[in-house]
Amino acid sequence: MSNAIAQDLMTIADIVEATTTAPIPFHITAFDGSSTGPEDAQYKLHVANTNAVSYIATAPGDLGLARAYLMGDLLVEGEHPGHPYGIFDALQEFYHCFKRPDATTSLTIMRTLRKMNALKFQAIPEMEQAPAWRKALINGLASRHSKDRDKKAISYHYDVGNEFYELFLDTSMTYTCAYYPTPDASLEDAQENKYRLIFDKLRLKPGDTLLDVGCGWGGMIRYAARHGVKAIGVTLSEQQYRWGYEEIARQGLSDLAEVRFMDYRDVPEKDFDAISAIGIIEHIGVGNYSDYFELLNSKLKPGGLMLNHGITYPDNRPRHAGAFIDRYIFPDGELTGSGTVIKHMQDNGFEVLHEENLRFDYQRTLNAWCENLKAKWDEAVELVGEPTARLFGLYMAGSEWGFAHNVVQLHQVLGVKLDERGSRGDVPERMWWTV
Template sequence: MTVAEIIEALVTPPNPFRWEAFDGTATGPEDAKYTVHLTSPEGLSYIATAPGDVGLARAYITGGLELEGEHLAHPYGIFDALRSLYGQFRKPSVGTTAKIYRSLRRMGALQIQPVPEAEEASWLERSIRQGLSRHSKERDADVIAAHYDVGNDFYELFLGDTMTYTCAYYPSEDASLDDAQLNKYRLIFEKLRLKEGDRLLDIGCGWGGMVRYAAKRGVKAIGATLSREQAEWAQARIKEEGLEDLAEVRFQDYRDVPETGFDAVSSIGLLEHVGVDNYAKYFTHLSGKLRPGGLMLNHCITYPDNHKTMRGGFIDRYIFPDGELTGSGTIIKNMQDNGFEVLHEENLRFDYMRTLRDWCLNLKDNWEEAVELVGEPTARLWGMYMAGSEWGFRHNVVQLHHVLGVKLLDDDSRGDLPERMWWTV
């Protein structure tokens, strides 16, 4: 069988894609929305030996699979094409399957290929070798470094001036990314009722955007991150902006921050790394960091329902190792059971869709520099991940929830909190 004949056996008719393969054969309509180029036996091997999103991702980031089509100009076009492509495959008969495997073997497309460099699997090998359990402090540090220590220069290409790697909050549909990120910090600052003289703990603080926003308004803020590169960048920016007396970003596990009695805690994009089974410990710990009457804002990606993340797929292997998601109901329940009265929650999934759109466009505009900094496989990986994430928020595969809670006083009162929401939305 030729590659074209294999495709015809595997794709549900009518074939919506044009396929052109390394053996010179082709199939599918010439005027198709997308053309799929299988450029090498190695690329086909990735797909054949790891069926599903992981195999397609490996073929794409190594150049073994190329896509062509005018719709790819849209930020999520590549992921839309790959997802549609995966959805077209069907299971052939036993006899046809045997013919396919013989043909793949003959053309050298059943060889186990090396894990692409962009997968950064060294952290996992080290964790297994050292016997580190999921979400131990040592393994969490390795996981965070694998994702966030790609290089500050690379992140600067698509995150914008605020260097904020979490969902923005758009005051209008045509607002700029930087304005929307600052508006997000404004919203969280007001939800937490922060004022001059208060103390804020921002865990998983990234490059220190929330810390610096609060410090500029007279709040003494401490941030903690497991990325050394983030901490160094943030401390340099704090010094540059003259905020040393009020702001500090530490290269430190949030569980090791010794201070207590904070007026507020913000967790912006950290809970995804904690593990659902550890939610009770997480919220109990953060409640212990607050003074009675203190507020906590949890900002994280969620599912539309309360199932847990399946492991081993593209996101788990390539982007957020050990990451876990669930629904906002699970988060609210754990906050209620472990030290908080929940005051408010809201879903910002369309804001994250716009945020990812802007990151994709920035990466596209700076593509050549990105490839020069991190190499084409890693640049392709990040582009595919962000495009896929935008698609996910657009189609309600994932959401983004804010959940606001208060640590009640000893008499179970809220102290001086207003009865209704007090911030401007």
């Protein structure tokens, strides 16, 4: 950085060069006509206006970049917005390029940002949720996973619109990790195979009863009902409930399958033969795991089986998901390691029989969803608007990248409720299902 530049106002390219170590993985152009970075870079970023600078300057990191991208103020060339997978490698490299400028240059940057009016807070994108600390001030700390707040959090993500989800999910409307019988299997076959795996792990047979907590659009309970099991599913998403109710009736399964718009904590029935929990634990809160597993244990017969299927971290160190995930994807969502899940199952009446990591299956699942969204991009934008369509593309592609790089995992944990004598009844000693 020359003394002349340090004393005068800077261009956007000057600011990038002053805060990074070359080479950076992007070619960056800006509204002021400046540019920097390799011209042959695979990805090109265009800072379209001062709004983009404001978003990034007032919320450094993922949150500011996401706001600018979602609002169309930061443009990306080189990848489709419905599936921007590869850019996450470039972003990781970009983050490693950042450096702290000297004091004189920092003052010049601040003076430049003030001059272009880029230090003002922009209007928050309308789909962004309030941060957790603000919700706590409004609702009280004790209400973080109250029934009302959980209902609002679930509705935020899952009530975007059934027609939108139909664009990228398979015909069963399953929004959880599939289980691929072969790497090149179709998404629909892989989701059916996932339900088959869970059904078999739970040793379900005609005449048994199943409770599916966090049932989504009802894929698991419809699968169970088609195989003669009396199944009840509960969801806090009204749109999922309505779609699931109509699909159960359409398939002629109403005698065996029932979906309820209900909190799992309010289910009155007990003595189920099995419980499936597919993608709900991410919304429970780590501090509530004991109550969660204790309650579900109380709903089972002795010898009854429970399968918990959920996203985890690859270790058990506590951490926050980050502002982007909390404000845009899963408000109040929390993850932990599979060891923590197993500990709380064991501490609350379950003998853990088996666990496995399906992270590569979730990588394939997310890839399929992204490709479907990419193929139906124009319809998605028409249905929900470009910012929301971009949000889902960004989230799903980022998650695909995360599973591929072991940032997150997907664990199925199978447990049995023991009787008072410590017996698991007729549950076999060895694995009884086929992979």
